[in-house]
Amino acid sequence: MKHLASSIAALVLGFIFGLGLIVSGMVDPANVKRFLDVTGQTYGAWRPQLLAVLGAGMMVTTMIYLVAKRRKHPLVEAGFHWPHATAIDRQLTVGSALFGAGWALAGYCPGPALVAVGSFSSDAVIFVVAMAAGGFLQHFLQHQLAAH
Incomplete structure:
Protein backbone atom coordinates (compact mmCIF):
# COMPACT_ATOMS: atom_id res chain seq x y z
CA MET A 1 0.00 0.00 0.00
CA LYS A 2 2.89 2.37 0.77
CA HIS A 3 4.31 1.83 -2.72
CA LEU A 4 0.97 2.74 -4.32
CA ALA A 5 0.61 5.82 -2.12
CA SER A 6 4.17 6.85 -2.97
CA SER A 7 3.53 6.40 -6.70
CA ILE A 8 0.29 8.40 -6.55
CA ALA A 9 1.99 11.18 -4.56
CA ALA A 10 4.84 11.30 -7.10
CA LEU A 11 2.37 11.45 -9.99
CA VAL A 12 0.26 14.23 -8.45
CA LEU A 13 3.25 16.31 -7.32
CA GLY A 14 5.04 15.80 -10.63
CA PHE A 15 1.92 16.95 -12.48
CA ILE A 16 1.66 20.08 -10.31
CA PHE A 17 5.37 20.80 -10.83
CA GLY A 18 5.09 20.34 -14.61
CA LEU A 19 1.98 22.51 -14.77
CA GLY A 20 3.83 25.21 -12.84
CA LEU A 21 6.71 25.06 -15.33
CA ILE A 22 4.29 25.42 -18.25
CA VAL A 23 2.30 28.30 -16.71
CA SER A 24 5.48 30.16 -15.71
CA GLY A 25 7.02 29.91 -19.17
CA MET A 26 10.03 27.90 -17.98
CA VAL A 27 9.52 25.30 -20.74
CA ASP A 28 10.08 27.93 -23.44
CA PRO A 29 13.83 28.21 -24.09
CA ALA A 30 13.35 31.69 -25.55
CA ASN A 31 11.98 32.93 -22.19
CA VAL A 32 14.89 31.38 -20.32
CA LYS A 33 17.47 32.82 -22.71
CA ARG A 34 15.87 36.29 -22.43
CA PHE A 35 15.99 35.93 -18.64
CA LEU A 36 19.66 34.94 -18.63
CA ASP A 37 20.59 37.71 -21.12
CA VAL A 38 20.44 40.59 -18.64
CA THR A 39 21.90 43.02 -21.18
CA GLY A 40 19.10 42.33 -23.66
CA GLN A 41 21.60 42.51 -26.52
CA THR A 42 21.48 38.92 -27.76
CA TYR A 43 17.92 37.63 -27.31
CA GLY A 44 15.93 40.85 -27.03
CA ALA A 45 14.53 42.61 -23.98
CA TRP A 46 15.48 41.12 -20.62
CA ARG A 47 12.67 39.03 -19.04
CA PRO A 48 13.00 39.42 -15.25
CA GLN A 49 9.68 37.57 -14.62
CA LEU A 50 11.50 34.28 -14.11
CA LEU A 51 13.04 35.77 -10.96
CA ALA A 52 9.58 35.38 -9.40
CA VAL A 53 9.50 31.73 -10.49
CA LEU A 54 12.92 31.08 -8.96
CA GLY A 55 12.03 32.98 -5.79
CA ALA A 56 8.72 31.16 -5.36
CA GLY A 57 10.43 27.82 -5.94
CA MET A 58 13.04 28.60 -3.31
CA MET A 59 10.39 29.70 -0.79
CA VAL A 60 8.27 26.58 -1.27
CA THR A 61 11.33 24.31 -1.11
CA THR A 62 12.61 26.02 2.04
CA MET A 63 9.24 25.72 3.79
CA ILE A 64 8.86 22.04 2.87
CA TYR A 65 12.46 21.33 3.91
CA LEU A 66 11.96 22.97 7.31
CA VAL A 67 8.77 20.97 7.92
CA ALA A 68 10.37 17.73 6.70
CA LYS A 69 13.39 18.16 9.00
CA ARG A 70 11.02 18.14 12.00
CA ARG A 71 9.32 14.89 10.98
CA LYS A 72 10.57 11.42 11.86
CA HIS A 73 9.49 10.00 8.49
CA PRO A 74 7.70 11.19 5.34
CA LEU A 75 3.97 10.71 4.82
CA VAL A 76 4.18 7.97 2.18
CA GLU A 77 7.71 6.58 2.43
CA ALA A 78 9.57 4.54 5.02
CA GLY A 79 12.29 7.17 5.39
CA PHE A 80 13.81 10.33 4.00
CA HIS A 81 16.51 10.20 1.35
CA TRP A 82 18.74 13.03 2.55
CA PRO A 83 22.01 13.61 0.68
CA HIS A 84 25.11 12.26 2.39
CA ALA A 85 27.72 14.38 0.58
CA THR A 86 28.16 17.85 2.03
Missing part, protein backbone atom coordinates in the same frame (compact mmCIF):
# COMPACT_ATOMS: atom_id res chain seq x y z
CA ALA A 87 31.58 18.88 0.70
CA ILE A 88 31.97 21.41 -2.07
CA ASP A 89 34.43 19.49 -4.23
CA ARG A 90 35.63 19.43 -7.84
CA GLN A 91 32.83 17.10 -8.95
CA LEU A 92 30.14 19.43 -7.57
CA THR A 93 31.81 22.56 -8.96
CA VAL A 94 32.38 21.14 -12.46
CA GLY A 95 28.90 19.61 -12.53
CA SER A 96 27.31 22.90 -11.51
CA ALA A 97 29.27 24.78 -14.18
CA LEU A 98 28.22 22.28 -16.86
CA PHE A 99 24.60 22.50 -15.70
CA GLY A 100 24.65 26.30 -15.90
CA ALA A 101 26.38 26.34 -19.28
CA GLY A 102 23.92 23.82 -20.70
CA TRP A 103 20.98 25.81 -19.36
CA ALA A 104 22.31 29.06 -20.80
CA LEU A 105 23.17 27.60 -24.20
CA ALA A 106 20.10 25.42 -24.71
CA GLY A 107 17.54 27.33 -22.67
CA TYR A 108 16.54 24.08 -20.95
CA CYS A 109 17.32 22.55 -17.60
CA PRO A 110 16.23 18.98 -16.83
CA GLY A 111 12.75 19.61 -15.38
CA PRO A 112 11.44 21.94 -18.09
CA ALA A 113 13.07 19.80 -20.79
CA LEU A 114 11.21 16.70 -19.61
CA VAL A 115 7.94 18.66 -19.57
CA ALA A 116 8.66 20.06 -23.06
CA VAL A 117 9.18 16.51 -24.39
CA GLY A 118 5.45 16.07 -23.80
CA SER A 119 4.80 18.70 -26.47
CA PHE A 120 6.93 16.65 -28.91
CA SER A 121 9.43 19.50 -29.25
CA SER A 122 12.35 18.12 -31.26
CA ASP A 123 14.76 20.46 -29.43
CA ALA A 124 13.56 19.14 -26.08
CA VAL A 125 13.84 15.52 -27.22
CA ILE A 126 17.40 16.11 -28.45
CA PHE A 127 18.27 17.86 -25.19
CA VAL A 128 16.87 15.02 -23.05
CA VAL A 129 18.65 12.34 -25.11
CA ALA A 130 21.93 14.28 -24.83
CA MET A 131 21.34 14.81 -21.10
CA ALA A 132 20.75 11.08 -20.58
CA ALA A 133 23.84 10.22 -22.64
CA GLY A 134 25.90 12.65 -20.56
CA GLY A 135 24.57 11.09 -17.36
CA PHE A 136 25.46 7.58 -18.53
CA LEU A 137 28.90 8.77 -19.67
CA GLN A 138 29.56 10.41 -16.30
CA HIS A 139 28.44 7.27 -14.45
CA PHE A 140 30.66 5.08 -16.65
CA LEU A 141 33.71 7.34 -16.32
CA GLN A 142 33.27 7.66 -12.57
CA HIS A 143 33.33 3.87 -12.20
CA GLN A 144 36.30 3.57 -14.57
CA LEU A 145 38.30 6.14 -12.60
CA ALA A 146 37.37 4.51 -9.29
CA ALA A 147 38.62 1.14 -10.57
CA HIS A 148 42.11 2.54 -11.27
Whole structure:
Protein backbone atom coordinates (compact mmCIF):
# COMPACT_ATOMS: atom_id res chain seq x y z
CA MET A 1 0.00 0.00 0.00
CA LYS A 2 2.89 2.37 0.77
CA HIS A 3 4.31 1.83 -2.72
CA LEU A 4 0.97 2.74 -4.32
CA ALA A 5 0.61 5.82 -2.12
CA SER A 6 4.17 6.85 -2.97
CA SER A 7 3.53 6.40 -6.70
CA ILE A 8 0.29 8.40 -6.55
CA ALA A 9 1.99 11.18 -4.56
CA ALA A 10 4.84 11.30 -7.10
CA LEU A 11 2.37 11.45 -9.99
CA VAL A 12 0.26 14.23 -8.45
CA LEU A 13 3.25 16.31 -7.32
CA GLY A 14 5.04 15.80 -10.63
CA PHE A 15 1.92 16.95 -12.48
CA ILE A 16 1.66 20.08 -10.31
CA PHE A 17 5.37 20.80 -10.83
CA GLY A 18 5.09 20.34 -14.61
CA LEU A 19 1.98 22.51 -14.77
CA GLY A 20 3.83 25.21 -12.84
CA LEU A 21 6.71 25.06 -15.33
CA ILE A 22 4.29 25.42 -18.25
CA VAL A 23 2.30 28.30 -16.71
CA SER A 24 5.48 30.16 -15.71
CA GLY A 25 7.02 29.91 -19.17
CA MET A 26 10.03 27.90 -17.98
CA VAL A 27 9.52 25.30 -20.74
CA ASP A 28 10.08 27.93 -23.44
CA PRO A 29 13.83 28.21 -24.09
CA ALA A 30 13.35 31.69 -25.55
CA ASN A 31 11.98 32.93 -22.19
CA VAL A 32 14.89 31.38 -20.32
CA LYS A 33 17.47 32.82 -22.71
CA ARG A 34 15.87 36.29 -22.43
CA PHE A 35 15.99 35.93 -18.64
CA LEU A 36 19.66 34.94 -18.63
CA ASP A 37 20.59 37.71 -21.12
CA VAL A 38 20.44 40.59 -18.64
CA THR A 39 21.90 43.02 -21.18
CA GLY A 40 19.10 42.33 -23.66
CA GLN A 41 21.60 42.51 -26.52
CA THR A 42 21.48 38.92 -27.76
CA TYR A 43 17.92 37.63 -27.31
CA GLY A 44 15.93 40.85 -27.03
CA ALA A 45 14.53 42.61 -23.98
CA TRP A 46 15.48 41.12 -20.62
CA ARG A 47 12.67 39.03 -19.04
CA PRO A 48 13.00 39.42 -15.25
CA GLN A 49 9.68 37.57 -14.62
CA LEU A 50 11.50 34.28 -14.11
CA LEU A 51 13.04 35.77 -10.96
CA ALA A 52 9.58 35.38 -9.40
CA VAL A 53 9.50 31.73 -10.49
CA LEU A 54 12.92 31.08 -8.96
CA GLY A 55 12.03 32.98 -5.79
CA ALA A 56 8.72 31.16 -5.36
CA GLY A 57 10.43 27.82 -5.94
CA MET A 58 13.04 28.60 -3.31
CA MET A 59 10.39 29.70 -0.79
CA VAL A 60 8.27 26.58 -1.27
CA THR A 61 11.33 24.31 -1.11
CA THR A 62 12.61 26.02 2.04
CA MET A 63 9.24 25.72 3.79
CA ILE A 64 8.86 22.04 2.87
CA TYR A 65 12.46 21.33 3.91
CA LEU A 66 11.96 22.97 7.31
CA VAL A 67 8.77 20.97 7.92
CA ALA A 68 10.37 17.73 6.70
CA LYS A 69 13.39 18.16 9.00
CA ARG A 70 11.02 18.14 12.00
CA ARG A 71 9.32 14.89 10.98
CA LYS A 72 10.57 11.42 11.86
CA HIS A 73 9.49 10.00 8.49
CA PRO A 74 7.70 11.19 5.34
CA LEU A 75 3.97 10.71 4.82
CA VAL A 76 4.18 7.97 2.18
CA GLU A 77 7.71 6.58 2.43
CA ALA A 78 9.57 4.54 5.02
CA GLY A 79 12.29 7.17 5.39
CA PHE A 80 13.81 10.33 4.00
CA HIS A 81 16.51 10.20 1.35
CA TRP A 82 18.74 13.03 2.55
CA PRO A 83 22.01 13.61 0.68
CA HIS A 84 25.11 12.26 2.39
CA ALA A 85 27.72 14.38 0.58
CA THR A 86 28.16 17.85 2.03
CA ALA A 87 31.58 18.88 0.70
CA ILE A 88 31.97 21.41 -2.07
CA ASP A 89 34.43 19.49 -4.23
CA ARG A 90 35.63 19.43 -7.84
CA GLN A 91 32.83 17.10 -8.95
CA LEU A 92 30.14 19.43 -7.57
CA THR A 93 31.81 22.56 -8.96
CA VAL A 94 32.38 21.14 -12.46
CA GLY A 95 28.90 19.61 -12.53
CA SER A 96 27.31 22.90 -11.51
CA ALA A 97 29.27 24.78 -14.18
CA LEU A 98 28.22 22.28 -16.86
CA PHE A 99 24.60 22.50 -15.70
CA GLY A 100 24.65 26.30 -15.90
CA ALA A 101 26.38 26.34 -19.28
CA GLY A 102 23.92 23.82 -20.70
CA TRP A 103 20.98 25.81 -19.36
CA ALA A 104 22.31 29.06 -20.80
CA LEU A 105 23.17 27.60 -24.20
CA ALA A 106 20.10 25.42 -24.71
CA GLY A 107 17.54 27.33 -22.67
CA TYR A 108 16.54 24.08 -20.95
CA CYS A 109 17.32 22.55 -17.60
CA PRO A 110 16.23 18.98 -16.83
CA GLY A 111 12.75 19.61 -15.38
CA PRO A 112 11.44 21.94 -18.09
CA ALA A 113 13.07 19.80 -20.79
CA LEU A 114 11.21 16.70 -19.61
CA VAL A 115 7.94 18.66 -19.57
CA ALA A 116 8.66 20.06 -23.06
CA VAL A 117 9.18 16.51 -24.39
CA GLY A 118 5.45 16.07 -23.80
CA SER A 119 4.80 18.70 -26.47
CA PHE A 120 6.93 16.65 -28.91
CA SER A 121 9.43 19.50 -29.25
CA SER A 122 12.35 18.12 -31.26
CA ASP A 123 14.76 20.46 -29.43
CA ALA A 124 13.56 19.14 -26.08
CA VAL A 125 13.84 15.52 -27.22
CA ILE A 126 17.40 16.11 -28.45
CA PHE A 127 18.27 17.86 -25.19
CA VAL A 128 16.87 15.02 -23.05
CA VAL A 129 18.65 12.34 -25.11
CA ALA A 130 21.93 14.28 -24.83
CA MET A 131 21.34 14.81 -21.10
CA ALA A 132 20.75 11.08 -20.58
CA ALA A 133 23.84 10.22 -22.64
CA GLY A 134 25.90 12.65 -20.56
CA GLY A 135 24.57 11.09 -17.36
CA PHE A 136 25.46 7.58 -18.53
CA LEU A 137 28.90 8.77 -19.67
CA GLN A 138 29.56 10.41 -16.30
CA HIS A 139 28.44 7.27 -14.45
CA PHE A 140 30.66 5.08 -16.65
CA LEU A 141 33.71 7.34 -16.32
CA GLN A 142 33.27 7.66 -12.57
CA HIS A 143 33.33 3.87 -12.20
CA GLN A 144 36.30 3.57 -14.57
CA LEU A 145 38.30 6.14 -12.60
CA ALA A 146 37.37 4.51 -9.29
CA ALA A 147 38.62 1.14 -10.57
CA HIS A 148 42.11 2.54 -11.27
